[in-house]
Amino acid sequence: xxxxxALLAAGLALTALAxxxxxxxxxxxxxxxxxxxxxxxxxxxxxxxxxxSPGVAQDADESxxxxxxxxxxxxxxxxxxxxxxxxxxxxxxxxASNVAFLRxxxxxxxxxxxxxATEYCRxxxxxxxxxxxxxxxxxxxxxxxxxxVGIPDHAVxxxxxxxxxxxxxxxxxxxxxxxxxxxxxxxxxxxxxxRGVLRVHLDRRDDARADFERLLELExxxxxxxxxxxxxxxxxxxxxxxxxxxxxxxxxxxxxxxxTDRPVAGAALLAVAGGAVAFGALYTKTEVECLxxxxxxxxxxxxxxxxxxxxxxxxxxxxxxxVATLFGAIDAARGARRHNEGGRVFGAAARLGPALKVRYARxxxxxxxxxx
Numbered sequence: 001x002x003x004x005x006a007l008l009a010a011g012l013a014l015t016a017l018a019x020x021x022x023x024x025x026x027x028x029x030x031x032x033x034x035x036x037x038x039x040x041x042x043x044x045x046x047x048x049x050x051x052x053s054p055g056v057a058q059d060a061d062e063s064x065x066x067x068x069x070x071x072x073x074x075x076x077x078x079x080x081x082x083x084x085x086x087x088x089x090x091x092x093x094x095x096a097s098n099v100a101f102l103r104x105x106x107x108x109x110x111x112x113x114x115x116x117a118t119e120y121c122r123x124x125x126x127x128x129x130x131x132x133x134x135x136x137x138x139x140x141x142x143x144x145x146x147x148x149v150g151i152p153d154h155a156v157x158x159x160x161x162x163x164x165x166x167x168x169x170x171x172x173x174x175x176x177x178x179x180x181x182x183x184x185x186x187x188x189x190x191x192x193x194x195r196g197v198l199r200v201h202l203d204r205r206d207d208a209r210a211d212f213e214r215l216l217e218l219e220x221x222x223x224x225x226x227x228x229x230x231x232x233x234x235x236x237x238x239x240x241x242x243x244x245x246x247x248x249x250x251x252x253x254x255x256x257x258x259x260t261d262r263p264v265a266g267a268a269l270l271a272v273a274g275g276a277v278a279f280g281a282l283y284t285k286t287e288v289e290c291l292x293x294x295x296x297x298x299x300x301x302x303x304x305x306x307x308x309x310x311x312x313x314x315x316x317x318x319x320x321x322x323v324a325t326l327f328g329a330i331d332a333a334r335g336a337r338r339h340n341e342g343g344r345v346f347g348a349a350a351r352l353g354p355a356l357k358v359r360y361a362r363x364x365x366x367x368x369x370x371x372x
Contacts, residue, residue: 032190038146043121080104097126117144155184189218208233214358241336247329255330269328273321280317285310
């Protein structure tokens with residue numbers, strides 16, 4: 001009895017191993033959530049805020065008078081008035097570097113850091129070789145608001161909104177939100193990646209492929225990741241499978257897996273079922289009734305009264321084969337459904353984020369009812 005149970009357990013274990021080993025590990029792409037950190041701004045990142053051309057003196061004398069008045073206002077502690085006078089002076093003589101520097105100092109003391117940085121940069125454009133040029137550049141890096149080059153703040157906000165929509169399961173809205181981010185920051189790679197993942201789930205294969213191709217243009221290193229494999233799959237025409245057909249023909253050991261292009265699993269399952277039946281059929285136990293005492297354990301042929309041959313393990317072997325076949329048929333049906341509904345690129349499941357995991361295949365067993 002124990003040997004019979006061991007045989008059955010071994011058959012079931014081999015069946016499970018055959019099915020599990022056939023499944024390629026599902027790729028579970030997570031949406032990218034990293035946002036480039038802001039960097040200190042240099043003058044090359046700060047555009048002039050004036051429409052007039054630098055280096056032009058419209059009324060140098062009036063500009064000098066305004067500078068004097070501004071100095072007096074500053075001495076009296078009226079920095080706002082001083083800044084306004086210096087602004088007027090700069091418009092009258094855009095070639096005066098001292099005006100730009102003085103106004104930058106006034107704006108910095110007023111707390112208008114970004115405007116001050118702009119004026120410091122105008123000063124450097126007027127006198128790029130000034131003795132204090134390096135000191136002024138350091139001031140600009142210190143006071144100017146950090147910036148993400150090519151990524152405006154509203155694009156970052158929309159990026160986080162898109163992630164929240166995806167996490168809540170609103171895939172269509174999330175895809176549209178990432179499109180807004182792409183429009184606002186076309187050189188940012190992460191939104192293309194995320195939108196491509198979502199478009200795969202929406203079965204927009206051509207659009208997804210375009211996003212992944214753009215991603216590779218922005219990040220050539222991504223060609224060494226799973227992105228290249230996804231592109232290859234997206235370029236391959238999709239062939240759906242019928243879960244019902246996979247289950248029906250899967251009642252022939254391994255046939256369902258061969259139908260769904262999983263030949264390794266099919267061959268393993270066929271080996272388990274066929275090997276079990278072959279073992280049960282080939283292992284025989286013979287009982288001979290002899291008319292005389294057997295010689296060396298062998299009854300002479302002319303003394304054989306009766307001969308009874310049995311296959312004691314055949315019922316168990318057939319049971320193992322039947323169980324293996326049933327599990328294989330179910331797995332073939334699940335594999336067909338995973339193939340059809342599992343994103344068709346990412347496999348059986350796709351993880352879009354820590355709060356969302358979309359699963360596509362399910363088998364519920366209720367007594368004798370199977371639902372696919």
